Amino acid sequence: MKKFLVLAAILGFVAFGCAERKAVVPTQPQEMQQPQTKAPEESTKAKEKITEQERAKVESKDIPSKFEEISGMFKDIYFDYDRYDVREDAKQTLKVVADHLRKNTAQKVLIEGHCDERGTSEYNLGLGDKRAKSAKDFLVSLGVPSSRIETISYGKEKPVCSEHTEDCWAKNRRGHFVILKGK
Numbered sequence: 196m197k198k199f200l201v202l203a204a205i206l207g208f209v210a211f212g213c214a215e216r217k218a219v220v221p222t223q224p225q226e227m228q229q230p231q232t233k234a235p236e237e238s239t240k241a242k243e244k245i246t247e248q249e250r251a252k253v254e255s256k257d258i259p260s261k262f263e264e265i266s267g268m269f270k271d272i273y274f275d276y277d278r279y280d281v282r283e284d285a286k287q288t289l290k291v292v293a294d295h296l297r298k299n300t301a302q303k304v305l306i307e308g309h310c311d312e313r314g315t316s317e318y319n320l321g322l323g324d325k326r327a328k329s330a331k332d333f334l335v336s337l338g339v340p341s342s343r344i345e346t347i348s349y350g351k352e353k354p355v356c357s358e359h360t361e362d363c364w365a366k367n368r369r370g371h372f373v374i375l376k377g378k
Contacts, residue, residue: 265374268295272330272370276311279325281333285370289330292372293337303375304339306330308348309355311364316350323348330370345375 269292272285281289296304308323327346335341356363
């Protein structure tokens with residue numbers, strides 16, 4: 196009888212006493228992680244809602260039909276990892292864009308903010324927005340009216356390079372310029 200009770204206790208412990216452990220793998224680089232304060236399903240719903248709102252903004256960007264888009268006139272500017280301040284090597288390109296816009300008053304510019312694949316879609320949409328706005332602020336400081344500058348964030352949705360290397364990620368952390376030319 197003692198053996199039966201000991202065996203039953205061991206089986207009970209094994210069956211009910213050991214909780215399954217799951218490995219926790221961060222979805223963002225350590226520097227980007229923020230403590231989660233909401234319930235997991237509430238946080239996921241909020242992320243989906245923001246992502247849907249941002250995607251709707253991207254898809255329905257109000258560019259007047261009287262404008263024609265011209266891409267590739269200017270070099271892209273690049274940003275450091277997890278940063279949105281304008282680098283020294285980007286200032287010359289921004290000066291060229293500003294000169295062009297001051298000479299061509301019928302044109303506007305759309306600045307696209309892009310990120311690399313690391314981090315969540317929500318985080319990268321926000322970072323891409325900050326990158327585009329910092330480029331806009333620099334153009335405004337050079338005398339371009341803010342009414343002639345539009346910004347949009349694509350986050351990590353439109354990479355120019357798909358390898359998983361630092362060189363490739365650096366190419367994706369960019370600001371891209373699209374001239375909106377009056378017809």
